Amino acid sequence: MKHAILYISILALTFSTACKSDKKEEAKEATEMTTETEETVTTPKTTSTEEPAYYADKKKLTMALEPKSDSKVSGNIVFTQDNGAVTMVAVISGLSEGEHAIHIHEKADCSSDDGKSTGGHWNPTGEPHGKWGDDAGYHKGDIGNLTADANGHATITKVTDEWCIGCGDDTKDILGKAIIVHQGVDDFKSQPSGAAGTRVSCGGIIQ
Numbered sequence: 001m002k003h004a005i006l007y008i009s010i011l012a013l014t015f016s017t018a019c020k021s022d023k024k025e026e027a028k029e030a031t032e033m034t035t036e037t038e039e040t041v042t043t044p045k046t047t048s049t050e051e052p053a054y055y056a057d058k059k060k061l062t063m064a065l066e067p068k069s070d071s072k073v074s075g076n077i078v079f080t081q082d083n084g085a086v087t088m089v090a091v092i093s094g095l096s097e098g099e100h101a102i103h104i105h106e107k108a109d110c111s112s113d114d115g116k117s118t119g120g121h122w123n124p125t126g127e128p129h130g131k132w133g134d135d136a137g138y139h140k141g142d143i144g145n146l147t148a149d150a151n152g153h154a155t156i157t158k159v160t161d162e163w164c165i166g167c168g169d170d171t172k173d174i175l176g177k178a179i180i181v182h183q184g185v186d187d188f189k190s191q192p193s194g195a196a197g198t199r200v201s202c203g204g205i206i207q
């Protein structure tokens, strides 16, 4: 009888060991599977961060601003595109001292005396008007304000990868739009255009 109990005990021990070793195998397989899954997930990430084709296109566009609404505000703007980023450098004169709003408006049509032929703000993504980069939203044309010195001179530089020059992406392409300088200050709150007042200078973004 004693022998029988011992035998059963050994048998039970053997089974339990075998069982444990099976579990280890299962765990190992599970780990291997997890590793494979992780690899599969990371692969499409690499594909989606590929640069758009236009990133290789270097571009340069120079445009002039003409006085509007009986102002004397004129200027020159140079846009350059390099490695997917657009740099805007604007040099403006004839302003009253202080802050003035500058925006991109919808159409490169400066034919009217008040500059209103350019339409409203360029807002291809349908967001509220605001300060550039604001989480609450902003127009792609919401450049902001510039500051004129006592001589009426102002310069502003902006670099962004949210614009392009002629890439054909409607949410980014500034070609065919207009630059408008306002007499007033953009408050970044009033809808739809920041309550910046009269349009004192206008230029089409065209080649």
Ligand SMILES: [Cu+2]
Binding pocket: 101, 102, 103, 104, 105, 121, 180, 182, 193, 196
């Ligand atoms: Cu405006």
